[in-house]
Amino acid sequence: MAQGFSIPSPRRTSTFCFQAKRISSFSKASMERMSRKQKRTSFLSMRLLICTQSVDKNDPALGFFHRWIEEFAKRCEQVIVVCLRKGEYALPANVEVITLGERNRALRAVELCAISWGRRREYDAVFAHMSPEFVVVSGWLWRLLRKKVGLWYVHKSVTLWLRLAIPFVHRVFTASQESLRVNTPKRTITGHGIDTDFFMPDPAVPRGNHLLSAGRLDKSKNHTLIIQAAKKAGLSLRIAGEGPEKEALAMIAKEIGANVEFLGGLTQTELLDEYRRAAHFVHASTTGGMDKVVLEAAACDCDVITTVDWLHTYFPVHSVDPTPEAIAHAALENARESADRVSIIRAHHSLHALIPKILAFY
Numbered sequence: 001m002a003q004g005f006s007i008p009s010p011r012r013t014s015t016f017c018f019q020a021k022r023i024s025s026f027s028k029a030s031m032e033r034m035s036r037k038q039k040r041t042s043f044l045s046m047r048l049l050i051c052t053q054s055v056d057k058n059d060p061a062l063g064f065f066h067r068w069i070e071e072f073a074k075r076c077e078q079v080i081v082v083c084l085r086k087g088e089y090a091l092p093a094n095v096e097v098i099t100l101g102e103r104n105r106a107l108r109a110v111e112l113c114a115i116s117w118g119r120r121r122e123y124d125a126v127f128a129h130m131s132p133e134f135v136v137v138s139g140w141l142w143r144l145l146r147k148k149v150g151l152w153y154v155h156k157s158v159t160l161w162l163r164l165a166i167p168f169v170h171r172v173f174t175a176s177q178e179s180l181r182v183n184t185p186k187r188t189i190t191g192h193g194i195d196t197d198f199f200m201p202d203p204a205v206p207r208g209n210h211l212l213s214a215g216r217l218d219k220s221k222n223h224t225l226i227i228q229a230a231k232k233a234g235l236s237l238r239i240a241g242e243g244p245e246k247e248a249l250a251m252i253a254k255e256i257g258a259n260v261e262f263l264g265g266l267t268q269t270e271l272l273d274e275y276r277r278a279a280h281f282v283h284a285s286t287t288g289g290m291d292k293v294v295l296e297a298a299a300c301d302c303d304v305i306t307t308v309d310w311l312h313t314y315f316p317v318h319s320v321d322p323t324p325e326a327i328a329h330a331a332l333e334n335a336r337e338s339a340d341r342v343s344i345i346r347a348h349h350s351l352h353a354l355i356p357k358i359l360a361f362y
Helices: 010-040 065-075 105-118 132-144 160-168 223-233 246-256 268-277 292-299 324-331 339-348 351-361
Strands: 047-055 078-086 095-099 125-129 148-152 171-174 187-189 211-214 237-240 260-264 280-283 303-306
Touching: 047 065, 065 078, 065 125, 065 351, 078 105, 105 132, 125 132, 132 148, 132 160, 148 160, 148 351, 171 351, 211 223, 211 268, 211 292, 223 237, 223 246, 223 280, 223 324, 237 268, 246 260, 268 292, 280 292, 280 324, 292 303, 292 339, 303 324
Parallel strands: 047 078, 047 125, 078 095, 125 148, 148 171, 171 187, 211 237, 211 280, 237 260, 280 303
Antiparallel strands: none
16 A cells, blocks of 8 residues: 555544535525625615706606605615605505705704614615705714715706705716716716606607697706797797796797797606607707706607707717707707617616616615
């Protein structure tokens, strides 16, 4: 027999087998523990605190966020929503809505901090939607509690609230490079979150021969230019939205003899019908951002005319000079259907694509 080599005795063999079984059992137990840990840290086990201005499916400005909450709820174990006001809503059983009510800012701030502390064991992370004020008030506490904090911000304005909020957040989610005018490494570009299961084409709905515009009626949206273009083209114009410029715009339309109908604030369902019936959606905002209404119109396969010169790099639009003549010329062309337009919005700017991107950060 070769020196240094021996056949293990039955006892040693038995011991070896016993040890192997122990190792096997240990490995199996370790794998099970790791699996449970991964499950705890998955989307479905996440408990999320959301801060937003409004929870109301009929809110003309923020009604869309109702669908965001629904999508978060599908992917989270529990969702607590703190809002300034609430109206009609129908959310899953794992969503709790808390309103801070009609009270002064100081009392709201105290209550937000009280909720953040008192419910600290019921949420793992925080998502603030277009409300840096929430972060300024409670961000320090969330960080102290080791909660990850994300802020969604899509606006041209760089307010003091935004600047004060950024140090407290881990990420600032935004739709495009142009949608957040602060140079920060925390910026995360995700695309918009359009509900493409709702905003979608319907071939059964006949398109008219009129123009449509939507958005807050203030100077930055440049509705005066759109009214002038409608007059130049000899086409009627429907404008959805409310704002401080409404009376002035109505006066301009009357003075130049333009056929303009002001629709006021519309629900999401009413806006959907407008997108489907218009020949062209006209967008002349001076903010330079990627407005949500443009993507909603495109998702409904409404032909888009815009004065924002870079939007054509994202999906098919008519990019024109900001003059009544240029807009009118594009409006008099035949509206073109585009399968690419709809599919691009679905792929890159849909709610289904956005929510997992946000949750992946946490």
